[in-house]
Amino acid sequence: MENYSFLPNRPLKVAVLGSSGAVGKELLKILAERDFPIQELVLLSSARSAGKCIKWKEQEYTINEVNKTSFNNVDLVFASAGSSISKKWLPTIKDQGAILVDNSSAFRMIDDVPLVVPEVNPQKALTHSGVIANPNCTTILLTLALAPLNHLSKIKRIIVSTYQSASGAGQLAMEELKFLTQQYLNGTPQSSQVLPYSLAFNLFLHNSSMLSNNYCEEEMKMVNETRKILDNEELMISATCVRVPVLRAHSESVNIEFEDKVDPCFASEILKKSKGLRVIEDYETNRFPMPSDVMEKDDIAIGRIRKDLSNPNALELWLCGDQIRKGAALNAVQIAEILLPKKHE
Amino acid sequence: MENYSFLPNRPLKVAVLGSSGAVGKELLKILAERDFPIQELVLLSSARSAGKCIKWKEQEYTINEVNKTSFNNVDLVFASAGSSISKKWLPTIKDQGAILVDNSSAFRMIDDVPLVVPEVNPQKALTHSGVIANPNCTTILLTLALAPLNHLSKIKRIIVSTYQSASGAGQLAMEELKFLTQQYLNGTPQSSQVLPYSLAFNLFLHNSSMLSNNYCEEEMKMVNETRKILDNEELMISATCVRVPVLRAHSESVNIEFEDKVDPCFASEILKKSKGLRVIEDYETNRFPMPSDVMEKDDIAIGRIRKDLSNPNALELWLCGDQIRKGAALNAVQIAEILLPKKHE
Numbered sequence: 001m002e003n004y005s006f007l008p009n010r011p012l013k014v015a016v017l018g019s020s021g022a023v024g025k026e027l028l029k030i031l032a033e034r035d036f037p038i039q040e041l042v043l044l045s046s047a048r049s050a051g052k053c054i055k056w057k058e059q060e061y062t063i064n065e066v067n068k069t070s071f072n073n074v075d076l077v078f079a080s081a082g083s084s085i086s087k088k089w090l091p092t093i094k095d096q097g098a099i100l101v102d103n104s105s106a107f108r109m110i111d112d113v114p115l116v117v118p119e120v121n122p123q124k125a126l127t128h129s130g131v132i133a134n135p136n137c138t139t140i141l142l143t144l145a146l147a148p149l150n151h152l153s154k155i156k157r158i159i160v161s162t163y164q165s166a167s168g169a170g171q172l173a174m175e176e177l178k179f180l181t182q183q184y185l186n187g188t189p190q191s192s193q194v195l196p197y198s199l200a201f202n203l204f205l206h207n208s209s210m211l212s213n214n215y216c217e218e219e220m221k222m223v224n225e226t227r228k229i230l231d232n233e234e235l236m237i238s239a240t241c242v243r244v245p246v247l248r249a250h251s252e253s254v255n256i257e258f259e260d261k262v263d264p265c266f267a268s269e270i271l272k273k274s275k276g277l278r279v280i281e282d283y284e285t286n287r288f289p290m291p292s293d294v295m296e297k298d299d300i301a302i303g304r305i306r307k308d309l310s311n312p313n314a315l316e317l318w319l320c321g322d323q324i325r326k327g328a329a330l331n332a333v334q335i336a337e338i339l340l341p342k343k344h345e
Numbered sequence: 346m347e348n349y350s351f352l353p354n355r356p357l358k359v360a361v362l363g364s365s366g367a368v369g370k371e372l373l374k375i376l377a378e379r380d381f382p383i384q385e386l387v388l389l390s391s392a393r394s395a396g397k398c399i400k401w402k403e404q405e406y407t408i409n410e411v412n413k414t415s416f417n418n419v420d421l422v423f424a425s426a427g428s429s430i431s432k433k434w435l436p437t438i439k440d441q442g443a444i445l446v447d448n449s450s451a452f453r454m455i456d457d458v459p460l461v462v463p464e465v466n467p468q469k470a471l472t473h474s475g476v477i478a479n480p481n482c483t484t485i486l487l488t489l490a491l492a493p494l495n496h497l498s499k500i501k502r503i504i505v506s507t508y509q510s511a512s513g514a515g516q517l518a519m520e521e522l523k524f525l526t527q528q529y530l531n532g533t534p535q536s537s538q539v540l541p542y543s544l545a546f547n548l549f550l551h552n553s554s555m556l557s558n559n560y561c562e563e564e565m566k567m568v569n570e571t572r573k574i575l576d577n578e579e580l581m582i583s584a585t586c587v588r589v590p591v592l593r594a595h596s597e598s599v600n601i602e603f604e605d606k607v608d609p610c611f612a613s614e615i616l617k618k619s620k621g622l623r624v625i626e627d628y629e630t631n632r633f634p635m636p637s638d639v640m641e642k643d644d645i646a647i648g649r650i651r652k653d654l655s656n657p658n659a660l661e662l663w664l665c666g667d668q669i670r671k672g673a674a675l676n677a678v679q680i681a682e683i684l685l686p687k688k689h690e
Contacts, residue, residue, distance in 0.1 A: 157655045161598035163587065163589065185530075196631070201522075201592045202637045203589065203596060204635040205649060210629075213654070214652070215654065236655030236656070237654065237655055238600065238653045238655040238659075238661055240506075240663065242596075244508065244548065244589055245546060246546050246547060246590070255504050264559070284555075286550075286554075288550045290547055290549040291546075291547050291548060306558075307558070308504075309558070309560065309582065309583045310583040311583075318585065
């Protein structure tokens with residue numbers, strides 16, 4: 001494996017591929033907020049979105065259609081334009097010696113591609129061959145909760161049911177949810193165009209491709225990616241992924257079986273001390289995480305950490321996280337930050 | 346135990362207590378649809394709703410405030426006005442020799458009170474002491490799915506996460522969901538008055554009282570009532586109840602561990618032949634139950650019946666059911682139908 005490891009120790013030339021989408025826009029916002037060392041910014045997209053203008057740090061940029069010369073002298077590429085686009089352009093990106101931090105699922109399960117949640121397995125980012133994969137949004141949120149608990153006692157089995165927002169299907173799905181909800185309230189319900197069914201006061205099982213085991217791709221991403229990130233191939237996981245009429249934050253109901261008994265209060269204390277998450281848990285006032293708590297927030301929120309009534313070695317918990325931010329854009333920027341030399345001086 | 350058993354074999358005098366609420370209104374609709382043998386109808390409520398007019402079978406009725414003489418000569422009472430009201434009026438109802446079919450949780454766990462889902466344990470309704478309890482809505486839907494499978498192999502353990510509609514909190518909660526969603530879409534989000542938080546594009550853990558084991562009342566209703574209905578005190582259940590921005594249908598993600606291996610295709614066939622439910626399951630087109638499939642429908646919908654990837658003796662499934670109808674009003678009317686003598690001629 002080649003080891004590009006760190007980024008150059010100077011302000012960088014950074015390309016954002018898929019810069020007009022929900023994740024791309026959030027990524028640009030986060031790069032500015034965190035003052036990521038950018039000398040030159042290149043905004044790229046498919047032909048459809050090319051020509052659009054975006055303001056970044058008081059400067060106007062035009063989004064260009066990606067082509068063979070787009071990555072000339074680029075140091076770092078963030079891609080969130082889908083698997084086929086990432087696959088198509090990876091050779092060109094590598095030819096330029098640039099590092100790709102990829103939001104798609106294209107390379108996540110390839111052996112020599114690190115799959116990184118910076119709070120969980122940051123060291124993995126340092127050994128790569130030019131591409132580092134950003135995990136699936138639901139997996140990022142889940143592993144943030146699991147990793148600290150896995151140190152208390154090895155996790156054996158997870159049963160998870162998700163409550164996933166429209167944003168996971170992109171900007172257009174969010175707009176459709178608002179539009180179809182307004183139509184419903186007007187008494188003129190309409191069919192969906194972006195998602196397979198209307199989400200207006202409705203919900204449905206995740207519509208990613210169904211696999212031969214009768215689990216959908218989204219569910220198997222949670223299974224396979226969680227195993228890779230926690231470095232535990234034996235971890236048993238069963239997932240049910242559901243799309244709900246929420247705009248941009250995912251929630252998850254998680255049942256965790258450990259090798260040994262884990263005290264829920266102790267688990268809660270450990271989670272309170274862990275990075276990237278906030279425990280919201282007030283049993284007196286019945287106050288636990290909700291999507292509205294985490295909208296546009298970096299930290300995910302966890303609560304209702306309690307004994308599973310049906311298994312003495314299991315805990316139940318509930319979590320919410322902003323899908324666009326920590327579930328995608330923020331995690332990608334944090335991966336790139338690991339590669340900044342100054343972080344390791 | 347006294348055994349009032351059947352209702353008189355003549356058109357009945359029926360009282361509906363809580364007749365202006367979401368469940369009460371649906372109950373009246375269902376009594377008409379199913380041509381329940383009513384000679385005289387008495388509509389009752391608390392002082393707040395008294396005086397309202399309701400049309401039933403082309404006739405106008407005035408809702409009267411419930412008082413000591415309200416149940417004179419009444420044969421059958423449907424109550425859906427909350428536990429304290431049911432408790433207060435049960436002695437008066439019994440004094441009149443009337444049978445109470447009660448939607449509240451007041452008597453559900455009392456030993457000599459049958460807790461009945463007519464498709465599951467109808468025979469229980471025939472031995473009562475004047476009151477038969479209608480289970481919690483989530484429990485009715487869950488047991489409809491569990492009971493046929495329990496015949497294939499004894500169920501050992503259930504892990505369930507719910508997606509509960511606003512209707513479970515009553516008519517005002519449904520109206521609030523629509524109102525707050527419109528405010529959100531108008532760009533003027535507002536706080537909730539009925540539910541503890543806004544459900545507009547948001548969701549939160551069920552807000553029923555939290556018990557000392559850190560499970561809320563709603564979750565423990567699922568645990569205790571499911572055990573009673575399935576007549577299995579050893580059944581292990583852990584539940585997470587969540588309120589979602591859906592108007593009147595509940596959904597549930599259910600993990601079921603059996604004593605033996607159960608083939609998911611066989612389970613699906615058994616469910617297809619079972620009463621009160623419809624299997625919606627097309628893996629080719631990714632079509633499974635959604636709340637919009639069951640709105641104002643009698644049958645609940647079940648699908649995604651598949652092997653749990655983490656346990657060879659477990660299945661996962663997904664179900665949706667109309668909370669107001671099968672989750673409350675329809676089930677109550679079906680209980681009363683068991684008590685009609687003609688049903689047993």
